Amino acid sequence: MNSTDEGSEAGTDEQTATRLAVARRTVLRAAGATTALGLGATTASADEHTGTDDGPGADDGEGGGGADDGEGGDGGMPAELDPLFGYASADPNPCGGEAGAECFEAFAPPIRPSHEVEMNIDLPGALLAIGEQGALSDVTTQSINESVADGTVERETLHRPDAAVDFETPEGTQTLTVEAIARMVADTLGFHFGPAGLRVEPGDVVLFSAESPDHAVAPYHERHGRQNRVPDGVGPFSSPLVPVGGYWLYRFETPGVYDCYCPPHDPFGMVCRVVVTAGDVPDPSIENVGRPPPAHNDIAGVLGGLDPNLPSSMAALNTDALSPANVVEAGRVAWADVVASHRSDA
Template sequence: MFGGTVVARGSPSEPRGDRGETGDPSPPTIHSHFGYSGTSDDEIPNRLEPDETVELHVDEDKIDDSKLPALTVEFGAFHFAPAGLHVEPGSIVEFDFHTPEHTATAYHPGQERQRRVPDGVPAFSSTVNEHHGFWLYRFEEEGVYDLFCAPHEWGGMGMRIVVGDDPGDVVRGPGRPPLPMTAALLGTGLDGDIGHPEMEPQNIVDNGPISGHDLDIGLEVTITAPSSP
């Protein structure tokens, strides 16, 4: 497991005064940087039962590899489900890897990106997990959290989690904005651009989970191998 055994003393995500079911003085905890991950839902400890689940997917129908080495990818081929989620402060979210080679990574200066998480929240990220693996993170601070998949940000794989009922601003600092396909969902943060109107934080609070498939973002990107000299 990753993140379940390396816990900084006094970490804000470390439960206090709580022992494991067998009286273990060092029960499993969710690290504020590294979360808690494993290879199967059966490995999730009872005390870390998630409040919400986000699935990570690849939709092969949106990937055209008929002209390899050129590859054309439609928006939504790589996606979080849901793309917009509202949770209460302190909620544990399970990221369920229905397909491999993904991450759930915070937009943060520590990742050389814009700060798109509340002030004081670290540059957290999952591992690149395997098929059917999971990663848990506890969202403590109220506000807007924009996340991306590091291997697939270029293909539009991003999501927004709104914690609490008074989310505040989306972008909290300068830095490199999301790549164009993901910016269509989450916005660039430049000139007040917050992304698709359905992804406005208060809309997520008021209307609940937002599916990326319902947003009708008609974009695609083609990757072409360099030609021979």
């Protein structure tokens, strides 16, 4: 972050705006966001995905596992899920966006899911622009970070809370007060699974919805070079990178605690914990056979030093909110609750 050349902008406003717009796109890309999030825009056909003839997946509706009635009728869905790679589709997700639980009926048993986990980004463009343009002094940034560390914003602790901050966006110059920026930082949830904690029964299928770009799902597993954080005997499963508007299905069979991460966003704390149980509270099974989850959240690097105090992957998994007991009791634990649980220790 260099903010030293504030007074030396020799170019025209137009050049500056162009440069900033280009730079902002770069940051967005680095952060896994893009400006083109249109659902369906990236849809590829199921045929393309599964292979038309000899593909390992869904050939020709065999077994009747296709999306019955009206789902396009081309029987792209498999009769059963691959035990390691589940089933991914770039086709429009019946459970995308605000769809209710009836969306599961678009899938024929036995691959019908009974739970949904969304993969989301919550990083306001204004914060990305402010951070990247060095629009805040170090003193102000520091005061915002200290104020939001526990999740509450108190005006008195902010440096010049009413000061107006200008920053450029592709739509033109915008202005926010320091206090408004602080509240925006405090409300930012970053990259996350929703819910971040989920209880399922053995054999349940979970549908992971790609609500934003550049997400995937894998467990911390020895064969991914990580600590083992899955029940004994569970293989190194993973999704592909799931296109926006698409989805991935996976069946959780073996009881126990599964700690999963989004490979592109593990440095930003994007983890979830799935507890597979018929009723009891299983202990996590953690083996030190590879890299542990990151102990630092890199989000401040994307926001030019503004730090919402989001948990790292390791910190999130260690919150009370994601304890196996709480996940089993609650059934679903929202990422916001994980963040609050983490910040309450600040």
